[in-house]
Amino acid sequence: MKPKVYLETTVVSYFTAKPSRDxxxxxxxxxxxxxxxNRRAAFDLFISELVEQEASAGDEDAVQRRLKMLEGLPALQVNQAAVDLARILVNENALPEKATGDSLHVAIATMNAMDYLMTWNMRHLANATIRNAITVICRAHGYEPPxxxxxEELLEV
Structure with missing residues (x-):
């Protein structure tokens, strides 16, 4: 069985964006x-309704490129348990109030037993301090987070 990867919207955006000068x-x-x-075939990839919603916002050309990338990927549903866990992550200060979408990504991936949540969101997700807080809070509530x-971290798995 392949490891399961939840693709957060920033990965889709970086992949489909025009080359940056930064x-x-x-x-x-x-x-x-x-x-x-080179590596995606080693994993089972998943997105969510939230990823589809976020990928559908903005410049129409960019939206079309993002949605084309998402075609055929299974979309995980947002359920009440995920909404509740997302609220817990914010209420217990793992993530700030303004990052409720990010907390929902974590909760969806957690509730669907994803092995990895792949992101380029360093501010609210791929951040050592926040990752630790997310893990502690999820486990305290009986969940194992991805x-x-x-x-880059999954290039050489």
Whole structure:
């Protein structure tokens, strides 16, 4: 059985965006493309209704590129248990109130027993301090969260 990866919206955005002139963003885009081309087959990939919703916002050309990438990927449902866990993560200060969408990504991935949550969101997700807080809170409530990581971290699995 392949490890299960939940693709958070930033991964989709970096993959489909026009090449950036910012050196860090350009590197993230290149790493994402390398992972997609060379490593994705080693994993079962999932998205969610939330990823579809977020990918559908913004510039119409960019929206079309993002949605094309998502075609054929199973979309996990947002259920009440995920909404409740997302609220717990915010209420217990793992994530700030303004990051409720990010907390919902974590909760959806957790409730669906994903092995990994892949993201380029360093501020609210792929951040050592926040990752630890998410893990502690999820486990305190009886849940095992996914490993939150960037595409770079799964290049050599």
């Amino acid at each position: 050196i860090i963003t350009a590197a993230h885009q290149q790493i994402t493309q390398e992972w997609w081309e 490993v939150i990581c960037t595409p």
